[in-house]
Amino acid sequence: MPSVRARAHTTQVDPRRHYEALAAVPSTLRIPLAARAFGDAMFPDVAVGDAFAASMMQALDDDGRTWLEDKACVYGVLVRTQRFREVAQQFLALQPGGLVANLGCGLSHYFQWLDNGCARMIDADLPEVLSIRDHLLPPASARHRQVALDLRSPGWWSDLGLPDRQGAPVCLMSEGVLMYLQPGQVEALLQTFGEHAPPGSVLVFDALSWITVGHARMHPLVRLTEAEFTWGPRSLAEFSRPHPRLRLDAVHQVMEGFSTVHSFADSTFRFLTGVPFYAVYVVRV
Numbered sequence: 001m002p003s004v005r006a007r008a009h010t011t012q013v014d015p016r017r018h019y020e021a022l023a024a025v026p027s028t029l030r031i032p033l034a035a036r037a038f039g040d041a042m043f044p045d046v047a048v049g050d051a052f053a054a055s056m057m058q059a060l061d062d063d064g065r066t067w068l069e070d071k072a073c074v075y076g077v078l079v080r081t082q083r084f085r086e087v088a089q090q091f092l093a094l095q096p097g098g099l100v101a102n103l104g105c106g107l108s109h110y111f112q113w114l115d116n117g118c119a120r121m122i123d124a125d126l127p128e129v130l131s132i133r134d135h136l137l138p139p140a141s142a143r144h145r146q147v148a149l150d151l152r153s154p155g156w157w158s159d160l161g162l163p164d165r166q167g168a169p170v171c172l173m174s175e176g177v178l179m180y181l182q183p184g185q186v187e188a189l190l191q192t193f194g195e196h197a198p199p200g201s202v203l204v205f206d207a208l209s210w211i212t213v214g215h216a217r218m219h220p221l222v223r224l225t226e227a228e229f230t231w232g233p234r235s236l237a238e239f240s241r242p243h244p245r246l247r248l249d250a251v252h253q254v255m256e257g258f259s260t261v262h263s264f265a266d267s268t269f270r271f272l273t274g275v276p277f278y279a280v281y282v283v284r285v
Contacts, residue, residue: 015135018128019060024227025180026129029106031221032176033057034067035077036108042071046078046257048085052109056136070220075258076278080206083252083280084173085113087204091171092119095200099170101160103151104177105129109137111144122160124149151177152185157196169200179208179229186231187242194243194285203283206254209275210234233275239283250282 022029037054040047057064068074088100088110097118102110105123114121123133124147133146140146147160151174162170172193178186193203210232217223233239240246253276256263269277 015132016060018132019062022128024225026106026126027225028176028180028222028227029129030062030225031067031073032077032081033107034062034064035074036081038064038068039074039078042068043075043078046075046082048078048081050081050109051112052137053107056107059136060132066224067221072255072258072262073219073221076254079254079257080175080280081108083254084175084204085110087202087282088114088171088173091169091202092116095169095171098168099162101162101170101172103149103156103172103174105133106176107133107136108175110173115144119143121145122147124160126150151181151189154188154192156189157192162196163198164196165198167198169198169202171201172197172203174203174205176206178205179212179231180227181231183231187238190239190246190283191242193283194246197245197285199285201285202249204280205283206278206280208232209269209273209277211273211277235274239281245285247284248281249284251276252280252282254278254280 033053034057036048036050037057040049091100092098092114096116097120099120099122100110100114101122101124102108103124105125106129111121111123120143122145125133127148130146130148149156149159153159178189181189193201197203208229212229213232214229216228222229236248236251239248253266253270255278256266266277
């Protein structure tokens, strides 16, 4: 497993201080990081083989125990990771030199799975998150760069230097992010994607149902971060409504393989409400 070490050109700043000082929403990155670091041993059937997560946890002096207590959440992160990775890999199979941008990347490192020798990737997040990544992950390269980004900013598309309609298709992913945005911000994000993305582009993200809004305290792990769920879809039409170019391409329920109880509950919830309790969504233009 690759070792994690500070880069020679950076100042000696302890990333643990930044990690411990993260605000509520950014601090939720600890949950998927721990799941990717230690979850493979718990659920080998959905293992993701993250080559960096465990050594990052060690460098951050986090044994992960707090974030592994909810086994269902660990399982969900691994399945979610697989789905995001599959969508990006399918995109790159059609566009080998294509651009993948991870919006709100946290401490994930998808490029380890997506680097085919010519693909390009942008990992984007708040400056306080990038300051941790800068010390714990391999340095930026010509094909893999980091960009400071706040998705709540209306200019995020141009801030990332993404192509307009006449350009090559792009693949955007946003993992564990949209449920912490306001409804208008999610609608604006989808509208921006629909307005600017070149034909053939794809956006993949996960979302909890509207019923969770305001109830993060009931989530066994998110409640420890003091973050709050502020958006969730009430209907699948919400994913295509913001712009006429948008098309909902796929819905992947995340927890149905965890247990028969979860599978029955997920199916029942979707039947009664019209949306999954928790799912990964794929939207295309």
